[in-house]
Amino acid sequence: MTYASKTKQSDISLSNCGYSKVLDIISNKWTVLVIYAMENGKIRYGEMLRRVEGISKKMLTQTVRKLERDGLVQRHISPTVPPSVEYSLTPLGETLLQPMKELRQWGRVNYTQVVEARANYDFAYTTGSLKKSSADEVMELQV
Amino acid sequence: MTYASKTKQSDISLSNCGYSKVLDIISNKWTVLVIYAMENGKIRYGEMLRRVEGISKKMLTQTVRKLERDGLVQRHISPTVPPSVEYSLTPLGETLLQPMKELRQWGRVNYTQVVEARANYDFAYTTGSLKKSSADEVMELQV
DNA sequence: CGGAATCCGTAAGGATACTG
DNA sequence: CAGTATCCTTACGGATTCCG
Numbered sequence: 160m161t162y163a164s165k166t167k168q169s170d171i172s173l174s175n176c177g178y179s180k181v182l183d184i185i186s187n188k189w190t191v192l193v194i195y196a197m198e199n200g201k202i203r204y205g206e207m208l209r210r211v212e213g214i215s216k217k218m219l220t221q222t223v224r225k226l227e228r229d230g231l232v233q234r235h236i237s238p239t240v241p242p243s244v245e246y247s248l249t250p251l252g253e254t255l256l257q258p259m260k261e262l263r264q265w266g267r268v269n270y271t272q273v274v275e276a277r278a279n280y281d282f283a284y285t286t287g288s289l290k291k292s293s294a295d296e297v298m299e300l301q302v
Numbered sequence: 303m304t305y306a307s308k309t310k311q312s313d314i315s316l317s318n319c320g321y322s323k324v325l326d327i328i329s330n331k332w333t334v335l336v337i338y339a340m341e342n343g344k345i346r347y348g349e350m351l352r353r354v355e356g357i358s359k360k361m362l363t364q365t366v367r368k369l370e371r372d373g374l375v376q377r378h379i380s381p382t383v384p385p386s387v388e389y390s391l392t393p394l395g396e397t398l399l400q401p402m403k404e405l406r407q408w409g410r411v412n413y414t415q416v417v418e419a420r421a422n423y424d425f426a427y428t429t430g431s432l433k434k435s436s437a438d439e440v441m442e443l444q445v
Numbered sequence: 446c447g448g449a450a451t452c453c454g455t456a457a458g459g460a461t462a463c464t465g
Numbered sequence: 466c467a468g469t470a471t472c473c474t475t476a477c478g479g480a481t482t483c484c485g
Contacts (some may be wrong), residue, residue, distance in 0.1 A: 172337055172356075180409035180413040181408055186330070188477080192322065196314055210313055210314050216373065217448095228420055229325065230418070231419075244446080251415055265323035266322075269394060270396060273373055276372055330459080360469085382466095384465095
């Protein structure tokens with residue numbers, strides 16, 4: 160019996176599932192990268208803008224505001240001219256670093272296989288046959 | 303010196319960061335919930351449709367296809383009438399369960415604080431003052 | 446410097462209906 | 466039962482401009 164169980168399993172709900180709670184916070188294009196930029200301590204707005212490759216002012220502000228609202232990020236304003244604003248993780252925000260790192264590690268370790276699987280899948284569905292390995296072709300995608 | 307380091311830090315890139323690789327896979331409304339539905343073994347299409355609360359056929363198919371393409375999910379078709387299709391995690395897919403569980407655990411443990419932080423933030427920005435705790439008001443949101 | 450405001454295109458996702 | 470196909474709405478995010 161490969162089925163898990165015949166007993167009624169609880170539903171997986173968007174509103175009560177721990178996964179969804181987290182995704183509600185980190186699931187978008189920039190959030191984890193922005194948190195990542197703060198993992199070593201305070202960092203200024205402009206510095207983040209440069210470090211997080213490709214992010215716009217709009218999205219950086221929006222992302223960091225949402226994190227602040229969620230209690231994961233603190234904002235420190237130095238009322239100088241020109242203004243200086245630093246961001247850092249709150250204690251709550253820092254607790255998210257560990258689970259995040261595990262995800263990153265998974266990505267580093269396994270993404271090669273994912274890319275290969277994709278190539279294999281695409282090949283199968285465009286030619287009708289299957290390849291054993293497409294490691295050669297995807298080599299240039301590794302980083 | 304609260305700054306992490308003055309030495310040049312590597313940029314955080316969408317294309318080469320382990321975080322982005324994972325998000326590329328799991329960062330959307332349904333993926334983690336669908337993976338979650340398979341954590342105990344094979345499960346049929348219709349059963350998932352019922353278990354994952356609120357998902358439509360379109361999104362379930364789309365999500366599960368993407369996971370299959372990524373090599374995280376296997377599809378087993380029994381050519382009976384009516385057809386029976388079962389999905390299960392591949393070995394690669396199962397390796398994602400552990401880091402996912404840590405995230406879920408984080409959500410379960412800390413989401414209360416996040417909700418409270420939000421209420422506090424919203425209160426501060428709608429009234430101009432700050433509250434110490436809004437635990438009372440957010441109680442009905444807990445699950 | 447650190448934003449806010451505005452405009453705009455794309456794409457993610459919902460609703461519904463149809464099919465082998 | 467396990468999907469496709471189509472339409473449609475919204476929200477995410479990019480580009481640009483302006484401001485204290």
